[in-house]
Amino acid sequence: xxxxxxxxxxxxxxxxxxxxxxxxxxxxxxxxxxxxxxxxxxxxxxxxxxxxxxxxxxxxxxxxxxxxxxxxxxxxxxxxxxxxxxxxxxxxxxxxxxxxxxxxxxxxxxxxxxxxxxxxxxxxxxxxxxxxxxxxxxxxxxxxxxxxxxxxxxxxxxxxxxxxxxxxxxxxxxxxxxxxxxxxxxxxxxxxxxxxxxxxxxxxxxxxxxxxxxxxxxxxxxxxxxxxxxxxxxxxxxxxxxxxxxxxx
Numbered sequence: 260x261x262x263x264x265x266x267x268x269x270x271x272x273x274x275x276x277x278x279x280x281x282x283x284x285x286x287x288x289x290x291x292x293x294x295x296x297x298x299x300x301x302x303x304x305x306x307x308x309x310x311x312x313x314x315x316x317x318x319x320x321x322x323x324x325x326x327x328x329x330x331x332x333x334x335x336x337x338x339x340x341x342x343x344x345x346x347x348x349x350x351x352x353x354x355x356x357x358x359x360x361x362x363x364x365x366x367x368x369x370x371x372x373x374x375x376x377x378x379x380x381x382x383x384x385x386x387x388x389x390x391x392x393x394x395x396x397x398x399x400x401x402x403x404x405x406x407x408x409x410x411x412x413x414x415x416x417x418x419x420x421x422x423x424x425x426x427x428x429x430x431x432x433x434x435x436x437x438x439x440x441x442x443x444x445x446x447x448x449x450x451x452x453x454x455x456x457x458x459x460x461x462x463x464x465x466x467x468x469x470x471x472x473x474x475x476x477x478x479x480x481x482x483x484x485x486x487x488x489x490x491x492x493x494x495x496x497x498x499x500x501x502x503x504x505x506x507x508x
């Protein structure tokens with residue numbers, strides 16, 4: 260009787276689990292991500308009964324197979340063009356690891372219905388930032404094609420990307436490049452404010468490790484690091500600060 264009851268319960272659980280039944284049955288689930296056209300692959304923990312899932316591993320597909328990348332931030336930025344418009348480096352946190360990524364933006368006149376193409380980021384957050392740019396900074400983006408991507412084929416879900424998306428879009432629209440020694444981070448609110456993000460000191464330390472000398476963050480403070488930190492509370496202030504420092508292209 261007990262055996263039949265257990266079997267019945269198992270059948271019920273499997274029916275409720277649906278297509279994720281295997282994930283419920285195993286102890287560890289790892290996801291191996293990456294575009295086959297790019298060299299980098301990302302290993303993420305989705306489920307782990309024995310430890311944290313807040314870890315990320317970056318690997319490169321080489322001739323001899325997969326090779327671990329010891330310095331992911333440096334590897335992702337090594338091909339970044341110098342003084343290019345529409346390019347901004349953002350200090351993100353992926354899992355428990357600070358990671359520097361390059362956000363690229365290209366906004367051009369639309370012929371027909373405007374397109375929104377996003378790679379490596381949440382398209383909804385990008386659409387939100389574009390709406391804030393138009394409403395609070397006066398950039399006319401609703402009739403333009405907008406293309407955004409994270410280089411290297413990686414995907415990151417971090418609110419700190421918002422400021423990078425906004426500044427990359429502004430750089431593309433105005434034709435001014437963001438200085439190459441600047442790294443940014445910050446969440447953008449619907450009223451045009453720049454909100455704080457977590458683990459700022461770790462992000463700054465990673466930027467300093469890669470040779471960045473200035474950082475744009477939601478609020479300045481003494482982090483005990485030899486990197487110049489500039490605090491901005493409003494998105495328009497961040498755009499104005501970088502435009503004053505940038506050179507027209």
